Amino acid sequence: MIVQKYGGSSVATAEKIRGVAERIKQRVDRGEKLVVVVSAMGKTTNSLIALAEQVSQEPSPRELDMLLATGEQVTSALLAMALCDMGIPALSYNAFQLGLTTTGSFNNARIMDLNLSRLRMQLERRSVLVVTGFQGVTPEGDVTTLGRGGSDTSAVAIAAKCGCPCEIYSDVPGVFTCDPNRVPGARKLDYITYDEMLELSSLGAKVLHSRAVEIAKKYSVDLYCGSTFSDERGTCVVNSLPEWLEQPVVSGVTTDSNQTRLTISRLPRSMEALSALFTGLAEQGVNVDMISTVNENGHSHLTFTVVDATEKAVLRTVRDVLAPWEGWSVSEDRNVVKVSAVGVGMKSAPGVAARFISALSRKGIAMLGTTTSEIKISALVATEDGNAALRALVEEFGLGE
Amino acid sequence: MIVQKYGGSSVATAEKIRGVAERIKQRVDRGEKLVVVVSAMGKTTNSLIALAEQVSQEPSPRELDMLLATGEQVTSALLAMALCDMGIPALSYNAFQLGLTTTGSFNNARIMDLNLSRLRMQLERRSVLVVTGFQGVTPEGDVTTLGRGGSDTSAVAIAAKCGCPCEIYSDVPGVFTCDPNRVPGARKLDYITYDEMLELSSLGAKVLHSRAVEIAKKYSVDLYCGSTFSDERGTCVVNSLPEWLEQPVVSGVTTDSNQTRLTISRLPRSMEALSALFTGLAEQGVNVDMISTVNENGHSHLTFTVVDATEKAVLRTVRDVLAPWEGWSVSEDRNVVKVSAVGVGMKSAPGVAARFISALSRKGIAMLGTTTSEIKISALVATEDGNAALRALVEEFGLGE
Numbered sequence A, B: 001m002i003v004q005k006y007g008g009s010s011v012a013t014a015e016k017i018r019g020v021a022e023r024i025k026q027r028v029d030r031g032e033k034l035v036v037v038v039s040a041m042g043k044t045t046n047s048l049i050a051l052a053e054q055v056s057q058e059p060s061p062r063e064l065d066m067l068l069a070t071g072e073q074v075t076s077a078l079l080a081m082a083l084c085d086m087g088i089p090a091l092s093y094n095a096f097q098l099g100l101t102t103t104g105s106f107n108n109a110r111i112m113d114l115n116l117s118r119l120r121m122q123l124e125r126r127s128v129l130v131v132t133g134f135q136g137v138t139p140e141g142d143v144t145t146l147g148r149g150g151s152d153t154s155a156v157a158i159a160a161k162c163g164c165p166c167e168i169y170s171d172v173p174g175v176f177t178c179d180p181n182r183v184p185g186a187r188k189l190d191y192i193t194y195d196e197m198l199e200l201s202s203l204g205a206k207v208l209h210s211r212a213v214e215i216a217k218k219y220s221v222d223l224y225c226g227s228t229f230s231d232e233r234g235t236c237v238v239n240s241l242p243e244w245l246e247q248p249v250v251s252g253v254t255t256d257s258n259q260t261r262l263t264i265s266r267l268p269r270s271m272e273a274l275s276a277l278f279t280g281l282a283e284q285g286v287n288v289d290m291i292s293t294v295n296e297n298g299h300s301h302l303t304f305t306v307v308d309a310t311e312k313a314v315l316r317t318v319r320d321v322l323a324p325w326e327g328w329s330v331s332e333d334r335n336v337v338k339v340s341a342v343g344v345g346m347k348s349a350p351g352v353a354a355r356f357i358s359a360l361s362r363k364g365i366a367m368l369g370t371t372t373s374e375i376k377i378s379a380l381v382a383t384e385d386g387n388a389a390l391r392a393l394v395e396e397f398g399l400g401e
Helices: A014-029 A044-055 A061-085 A116-125 A150-162 A194-202 A210-218 A271-283 A308-321 A352-362 A383-396 B014-029 B044-055 B061-085 B116-125 B150-162 B194-202 B210-218 B271-283 B308-321 B344-348 B352-362 B383-396
Strands: A002-006 A034-038 A091-093 A111-113 A128-132 A135-137 A143-145 A166-170 A191-193 A223-227 A235-238 A252-256 A259-265 A289-296 A299-307 A329-333 A336-342 A369-373 A376-382 B002-006 B034-038 B091-093 B111-113 B128-132 B135-137 B143-145 B166-170 B191-193 B223-227 B235-238 B252-256 B259-265 B289-296 B299-307 B329-333 B336-342 B369-373 B376-382
Touching: A002 A014, A002 A150, A014 A034, A014 A061, A014 B044, A034 A061, A034 A150, A044 A061, A044 B014, A044 B061, A061 A091, A061 A128, A061 A135, A061 A143, A061 B044, A061 B061, A061 B091, A091 A116, A091 B061, A111 A150, A116 A128, A116 A150, A128 A150, A150 A166, A150 A210, A191 A194, A194 A210, A194 A235, A194 A252, A194 A336, A252 A383, A259 A308, A259 A336, A271 A308, A289 A369, A299 A308, A308 A329, A336 A352, A336 A383, A352 A376, A352 A383, A376 A383, B002 B014, B002 B150, B014 B034, B014 B061, B034 B061, B034 B150, B044 B061, B061 B091, B061 B128, B061 B135, B061 B143, B091 B116, B111 B150, B116 B128, B116 B150, B128 B150, B150 B166, B150 B210, B191 B194, B194 B210, B194 B235, B194 B252, B194 B336, B252 B383, B259 B308, B259 B336, B271 B308, B289 B369, B299 B308, B308 B329, B336 B352, B336 B383, B352 B376, B352 B383, B376 B383
Parallel strands: A002 A034, A002 A166, A034 A128, A091 A128, A166 A223, A191 A235, B002 B034, B002 B166, B034 B128, B091 B128, B166 B223, B191 B235
Antiparallel strands: A135 A143, A223 A235, A252 A336, A259 A299, A259 A329, A289 A299, A336 A376, A369 A376, B135 B143, B223 B235, B252 B336, B259 B299, B259 B329, B289 B299, B336 B376, B369 B376
């Protein structure tokens, strides 16, 4: 038994859906049993969100999930039809039918359970079940969705629960050292570790959703990323690289433009103010990154980054918690991008940070902030420097062809 | 408590959905509790069927229902959002959530039950529930749909179960003596009986689905048809007309172009052949209407009508069951329309059939067949004669303005 997942661009049209059905048929003909998780067709989710915004300025989160969940149901029904048409008696299942229960946090729910017995029973009688990705139901029966990229999470969660491998298919033939659309020489990786993939996904690489990688790591799910449109070999996401493979210092570089940089000028000197600020942000559940302070003419200025989506809430919180003090001001800059290099090899190779920084400096790229972990280094640069920074890192760490 | 139903053209765009929400708000402001049943937006169901036919020549009935059910879920979520946006905390419910169970005949399921306690409990806490029309689930959890016009049936069934009135809103402001798009002088009726409405719906009038009227009659549901887009008074569908109202002989006339006329020429003389034919058709569940035979030069020819959709199956059956005999042939004619006059007053007024027939004859319209019941007379005429026949009947029975 194998879980497969096909992304939105793989099922964007009726013709592509038939193409996916053909691929599935080849596997069934080899005697495999498949649970196929699908996303909504093409840009359906975006269109539905646009429709919601036409009827309501701030759509009810419960109703938004009820709306968005239809996208995956459409694809799953169509794919099951296409398979039936080819003589494979597939059935589609939605979250209700599968007992895929989640927490009640609409638009960003987490999977809690899955009725495995039903799924297993059906797979005894037939070779393919098509399952709606991205959606769940609460124990009370409300429809939920798992957030952007949630279909990856659905697929890996089902594979984890079934103890079987998971194959993620998209329009990209695997994981690359760098986004091939931005750096022509980007190289496809045969293997990448869970930890590296987790960092790359969190840092902007779109090939896999980071929550899906988290679950894959936790339950040691055999994970494979490949192309829907070719038989080219993809990338295996593994616990550790095969021993015969030389461990690169840096496995991949990526950019994340979903960042806003906030600057609080003339920050009040009191420790109380700083503490109130970060406590307030933490209470809002905001992730603050790349914090730095600059002293200038006896005043200190604080900068940090947050993800774009939380920016409004962050500005509100900043104004609220700093209200008792006077003389400060806050400004924002969305024209920034986070450039990161990731590699488990960094742990044992000293001087990677120095190489990273000097590679950017040599190209005259200003770093507005940096942050590091055991296996990654990130720098914030101006948006217009993003591509040059990527190319400098690809060259420095030998990630090109 | 009141059940309302809004048809596809009433919710065709985001703007129209907001319009419906405004109408609902007015009722809520008056202190009413509403269960609002909605259809898919505009032509969504047709688009989904077209999509299905792109992936499969003969879409699996189960998967087709899974696909089509998404249309109503989209509308219900959007309407609930629009209501929330106006300060009315509405919730949308689909068939799973409502326990709206049906038989397992996909594409044409019949409602079996409804979890009333859940619905009642929710209505204690809020004023509006928005419910997906047209869809159900089998006891095993498969998604079903109720067939064309099924949202009317959903609405009336919920009203019947709750013992409350039902209002059906569409782009037509009520039931007319005749289709106002075809006969300009058509008059709107204030009242019509269940029996008349049932005949009119079965004979082609699109304002209400005949199964919905059947359920309304069976459970004496107060039924009202009105316009979504105006406050003009609509039509009450009642058990019997108010006593003060003069009972017209004919309440309405209608046409049904969904008819195919089959002719079997040189029908074998044996009674066995005729018996095999009608037994064969009955076993296929085909409704045969307007049967007539003509004798000519020692041969007899049989004609009858069936609804367009069953035509292929009927032709197959005819060829199969008459295979043992020789010399006959079968031909079909889709260029026909059934024109009908309906009125409970016919029961007590003799000579209505004569008036009906002579009204058409006077205009030189050939009748290819006729059929009558206690409260209706139908004639089959060539499609090009349809409008003239309608106008002749409107004039004869005083149905114009």
